Amino acid sequence: MLTWMKQLLAGGAMALAIGSTSVMVTSPAFAADEAKPAATAPAAASAAAAAPAAPAAVPNKADTAWLLVCTALVILMTLPGLALFYGGLTRSKNILSVLVQCMVVFSLITVLWSIYGYSFAFTEGGAFIGGLDRLFLAGMTPDSVAATFSKGVVIPEYVFMAFQAAFATITCCLIIGSFAERAKFSAILLFIILWFTFSYLPIAHMVWFWPGPDDIKDAASLDAITARAGWLWQKGVLDFAGGTVVHINAAIAGLVGSYVVGKRVGYGKEAMKPHNLVYVMIGASLLWFGWFGFNAGSALEANGSAALAFVNTLLATSAAVLGWSFAEWVLKGKPSMLGAASGCVAGLVAITPAAGFVGPMGALVIGAAAGVICLWGVSGLKRILGSDDSLDVFGVHGVGGILGALLTGIFADPALGGTGIWDYVSNAANPEYSMGGQLWIQAQGVITTLIWSGVVSFIAFKLIDMVIGLRVKEDDEREGLDISSHGESAYES
């Protein structure tokens, strides 16, 4: 979704020249006329109408403030949210290794994002990867703007870039849970660089890049704009905040990693209990809190769509906590704190692709289903898969992500309370919705991501294994990575 809207500065002028000039020239007038019937953002619409002759849309200050806050919220999800959630799940001798991995990977990806990540993901290039226009954030100024989902509404490109940076960082940090407690720190950093470059960036571009709605006036211009979008966007995959790009993408990478890196020493024989479920609870709660920025912020505007995503993030997650807890109570005898926290994350994952597309009751069903099915993901499915996915990245993020992506296709149906699909030609939600068709489109998004990320991950892990090795020495693993890899310990012994 989201885009890099060509600025109407120097870069924009070039795009104008390349594109259909006659259509482009009339665009400001059309944008002003059409902003009102769209009715998704009344304030923005009137602002646009007030300046019909303006050559470029000016960001709304409320939208800008909202996105800045959301960006900080998404950063909070990783540091310390995910770090504590993961850290509490490890044994006490390995908590610092997970915390330092999260903080360093976060920082590494942020830097890479500014150097080439943003450009390859969110500028126009091919259907599979973006271009070079924004390498080193070249040409980006405080006046640069990015498109939203409403015609004539833009946000500063800086905040869009930072918001997307936060998504890239948490996705990379998610993966490390799969091979926690045994992987070599240098191998992790190397893997993350390769995977970010060859899996995250293409998938993000395929699913989310499009040039923005401003120039869509009729079926022909819609086709022209769509043809410039990412491959999965062109197919019509619905992914509001990152079910495929973030969760399925990271989870399959983690699962492949858990196979290639191998099981922890003593896995299946020694007890490998989470050492601090209080941290797990704090981490899961911070993830939930930050996820309001992740999902509601993905509307890119402070509007009704953001409010819907916010409500769905609240409802689906609560339903998932109840779903996991009661399923565990019935099937395993006791409702546990770890179960409630895991259900919380499972619900958040599942509602992510659906957040702005489904109605509140659809969100309840998606959440409850995720709570129950992800419990199977970390128990029954885990036994079938047979790998040592230390912190159940695939069981929660993979299973929850796939479930959410598919159920988005079902509950986005207006007949089931969803928003349907917005038609930028008629400037209204399309009343016709093919549930089966959309489900198949969603499945293609899932399958593409699983295969792409799975293959990239396998090659990257094998390559690193040959060059520097993936694991720490067995003695170091027994001693714990905190001391053997990082020279410190979290607790007095």
Added chain:
Amino acid sequence: MKLITAIIKPFKLDEVREALSEVGVSGITVTEVKGFGRQKGHTELYRGAEYVVDFLPKVKIEAAVEDGILERAIEAIEKSARTGKIGDGKIFVSSIEHVIRIRTGETGASAL
């Protein structure tokens, strides 16, 4: 002089300490320990993984006493630590060859 080593339930520690003070025991050493006996452990379930916890937390008390109060001290521990349920613990008594108070160099009974 005898060394009494008692393994008791952790929540009984304060009662045992009071009972020993009443019979004239001048000091004890307490250690948190884990172990197993006839009391069964429990199972813990973390997502898909089930672990049997065999070792239960107990408290170990060590007290050096003069022969004259040995019987009363043992009785005090027995009474104060007993709940009547499995897992109440055990009392071991052994002989002490030598005792020295570090501060003064006193030895034998006067060092207790």
